[in-house]
Amino acid sequence: MTAKKERGRFSLRFNIGDPVQRAAVELLELQPPHSKAQYIANALVYYNTHFSDDPQPLKVPAIDRAAIEAIVREIMRQDEQASDKAVSTGESSPPKKNKIALPPQEQTTEPSEGASEVDDMTRNLIASTMAAFRRNG
Incomplete structure (x- = not known):
């Protein structure tokens, strides 16, 4: 895999059909302009600090x-x-x-x-x- 052109630059596309990702989108939409990166950074560091033993993504129970x-x-x-x-x-x-x-x-x-x-x-x-x-x- 080649190195990224610009370190620190990411592009995300959320799956609105996934309730967890839809909730993430709604939270991001509440953030003021130019603060989404800081919000995501805070969330990632917090998650990694508190849940590093179980870094699995949240699982939404399947509905039968x-x-x-x-x-x-x-x-x-x-x-x-x-x-x-x-x-x-x-x-x-x-x-x-x-x-x-x-x-x-x-x-x-x-x-x-x-x-x-x-x-x-x-x-x-x-x-x-x-x-x-x-x-x-």
């Missing part, structure tokens, strides 16, 4: 197919209930499809098997994906 299907069914049931409620109250405008508001966990009736291991961020990603399919479908 049954959990995803349970979430999709739950979102579809919520959409159907919202649409039924709109019809029964006589609202003339159909419910908005571009945003799906998920109720708090406490309101959910007994989660399906596997759904409890899924966090709110994953639920929102699935909901927004379904909304995108509906808009384009």
Whole structure:
């Protein structure tokens, strides 16, 4: 491998599909201009100092197919209930499809098997994906 042209210069592209990398992007976006390099340097040194015994990247637990299907069914049931409620109250405008508001966990009736291991961020990603399919479908 040849030496770099300019030591200290790096180019990064994050995978937005990876929740850990997406969180990193969101944190970097919060940084003031011209301070991202210092932020990353501080994070790397801290991580290496405190976790040098286990330098493995953070692992996001895989979500099994049954959990995803349970979430999709739950979102579809919520959409159907919202649409039924709109019809029964006589609202003339159909419910908005571009945003799906998920109720708090406490309101959910007994989660399906596997759904409890899924966090709110994953639920929102699935909901927004379904909304995108509906808009384009």
